Amino acid sequence: MTKRAIIAGGSIGGLFAATALLRAGWHVDVYERTDVELSGRGAGIVTHDTLIAALETVGADLTDLGxxxxxxxxxxxxxxxxxxxxxxxxxxxxDRIHQLLRKLIPRGCYHLGRHVKRYNQNSGSVTAQFDDGTSETADLLVGADGFRSAIRAQMLPDITPxxxxxxxxxxxxxxxxxxxxxxxxxxxxxxxxxxxxxxxxxxxxxxxxxxxxxxxxxxxxxxxxxxxxxxxxxxxxxxxxxxxxxxxxxxxxxxxxxxxxxxxxxxxxxxxxxxxxxxxxxxxxxYDHHSPVMHDGRVALSGDAACVARPHVGMGVTKAAEDALALARHANGPLAAYSDERVPASLRAHLRARQLGSWMxxxxxxxxxxxxxxxxxxxxxxxxxxxxxx
Ligand SMILES: Cc1cc2nc3c(=O)[nH]c(=O)nc-3n(C[C@H](O)[C@H](O)[C@H](O)COP(=O)(O)OP(=O)(O)OC[C@H]3O[C@@H](n4cnc5c(N)ncnc54)[C@H](O)[C@@H]3O)c2cc1C
The missing domain is CATH 3.30.9.60 (D-Amino Acid Oxidase; Chain A, domain 2)
Structure with a gap:
């Protein structure tokens, strides 16, 4: 039976997680708390070979990338x-990267105006609870809800930006x-x-x-x-x-x-x-923060929810893409393997960015x-x- 993932956060991290899981055969539902389509106010994003490779892997059309x-x-x-x-x-x-990924999400699987508040889980499933009192149950919950993540706040309450x-x-x-x-x-x-x-x-x-x-x-x-x-x-x-x-x-x-x-x-x-x-x-x-683990049972953190690398290093989008590809590889097994792969990599980006900032x-x-x-x-x-x- 097709497994289902719920993704909290419909920005670039959430879309990368969704597209990577879709390629791995999952059904995905992305829940974004903002009630209008997102826009990046034209913010520039510097690309890297790893980001371009990740976009290709999830099936994005790279014509006129930048x-x-x-x-x-x-x-x-x-x-x-x-x-x-x-x-x-x-x-x-x-905007360009968001658009390329957004196109890949099947109709009806991207939900605006849905704010995930918390989760609970048992050995067979995880349930996301929304602020309107509704809930959704799935095999996997991805916290791609940015650096002030509600999912991280529940999973790792001591980590604050x-x-x-x-x-x-x-x-x-x-x-x-x-x-x-x-x-x-x-x-x-x-x-x-x-x-x-x-x-x-x-x-x-x-x-x-x-x-x-x-x-x-x-x-x-x-x-x-x-x-x-x-x-x-x-x-x-x-x-x-x-x-x-x-x-x-x-x-x-x-x-x-x-x-x-x-x-x-x-x-x-x-x-x-x-x-x-x-x-x-x-x-x-x-702001700075770095999570020492990126999972709790059936719940995974990705992108800025897991770790912020200050923008000097230009790795925020690439890091979210690498999290997504790793998550898709490990999503069927214990998520500890995902944490083991991504925590050290995130920390390297985080520390490099702090070093670049310190040189100011x-x-x-x-x-x-x-x-x-x-x-x-x-x-x-x-x-x-x-x-x-x-
Ligand atoms: C000035 C600046 C320059 C940058 N330059 C670069 C660059 O050159 N290269 C690069 O790779 N990165 C850059 N970044 C970083 C990059 O923009 C982010 O790292 C990247 O977009 C990944 O973010 P994310 O999707 O994990 O989180 P976010 O973009 O923060 O998205 C989180 C999403 O979750 C939603 N949300 C929050 N809480 C909830 C909830 N409880 N329920 C449902 N939805 C929720 C939010 O509305 C938001 O849409 C830059 C950042 C800044 C500030």
Whole structure:
């Protein structure tokens, strides 16, 4: 008889788990708490060979996956190119990957507006309970419900995400809105600027509706920045302090203004121009957590629910894909084999990402690196950012 899996969370981690299990002959039902189709606000995603292989394995159509970049280039504050590293990579977007996977889910198996609250299980089955009082029973429950996972909170109540001390600002600018000199400077490259205390990267992605035509793409700007007063940044115009992160439309104008002023004081002119011309930038605080096991009986954690690797390492989507493929391999047996395979791999990605984040604070003994020209680990940052951790 066909086995049934319930998946809590319909983002990229949940869709990868669903598609991998479908390929392995399972019936799947994905339950996503949001009641409208998800959208990634254009967030860029850097791909790796392992991610592309995983997409192929689950049957995704990779036509027009994203924009190919060939070089990584670092700038100093004056806008001079201070280092170049040839490195070919396809950069795509959250929406594109979500769309490719979403298409593979059979009609009627993806359920919006369904919030899984908790589970109980016995030797023969697992039951997911929803906040509306209903429940569903299956052979397997996958907690793909993100870094604030309800499934993990029940399975591992002592694991709570810890604020890493800084935020990531993100902005997107339309290619056509960039002045010719800025376009020539940055657009075709994966760029870096690493003054003490910050890290900035940028890369081109497709335009709206996956438009890859020259002139119709966008540039994705990512700035890891210290947040002197996170409480204030998370407070909206009504004085409400949001707990973990603040919805982008609620970020106050003065918080945005302070960010723009700081950017103007410390960044190369091309980066300032990108920010000035972008759609309304938004920030997300960076959190860390890592689960020492990824299963409990018939319940498995995957993706960010199991472990967050800070975005420096660009492994979030790839890690979720690798979790999914491993889960599909081990789903018929005891899930301890899944944990044994994925916990150490997740930890490696998690630690590499923390190391990359820690280098934001590095200065050498003789130089404060305020102009980004003398970061002691610049070549390592360029070599290891958004690169697969084996
Ligand atoms: C700035 C930034 C840049 C990034 N860049 C990259 C990159 O270049 N490459 C990369 O690979 N990754 C990147 N990531 C990470 C990547 O986006 C995630 O790691 C990846 O999407 C996997 O997430 P997930 O599906 O496990 O969790 P999430 O995307 O958090 O999804 C969890 C889903 O579960 C739903 N949910 C939550 N609770 C419940 C519940 N109780 N019941 C039902 N549904 C629930 C949520 O609504 C959500 O849709 C980046 C992240 C950030 C913030």
């Amino acid at each position: 924009v190919q970049v060939h070089d990584r280039v670092a700038f100093d504050k004056a806008g001079s190119r201070i280092a170049t590293l040839p490195y070919s990579q396809i950069v795509t977007s959250w 810890q604020y890493a001390g800084y935020v990531v600002w993100r902005a997107l600018v339309h290619e056509a809105d960039l002045p010719a000199n800025v376009h020539a400077d940055v657009f075709d490259a994966f760029t870096f600027y690493t003054p003490a205390g910050s890290q900035i990267i940028g890369y081109p992605i497709a335009g709206p509706n996956n438009d890859l035509r020259v002139g119709h793409r966008r540039y994705n700007f990512v700035w890891y920045a210290p947040a002197a007063d996170l409480d204030d940044m998370l407070t909206d115009d009504n004085g409400d302090r949001h707990k973990i992160s603040i919805p982008p439309p609620l970020i106050r104008d003065d918080v945005l203004g302070a960010m723009q002023t700081q950017a103007k004081a410390m960044m190369p002119a091309s980066f300032v121009e990108i920010l000035n011309r972008s759609e309304r930038p938004f920030f997300t605080p960076i 604070q590095t200065i050498d003994a003789t130089n404060t690196n305020s102009d980004g020209a003398s970061h002691p680990q610049l070549s390592d940052i360029m070599r290891l950012t958004a690169v697969t951790v084996d």
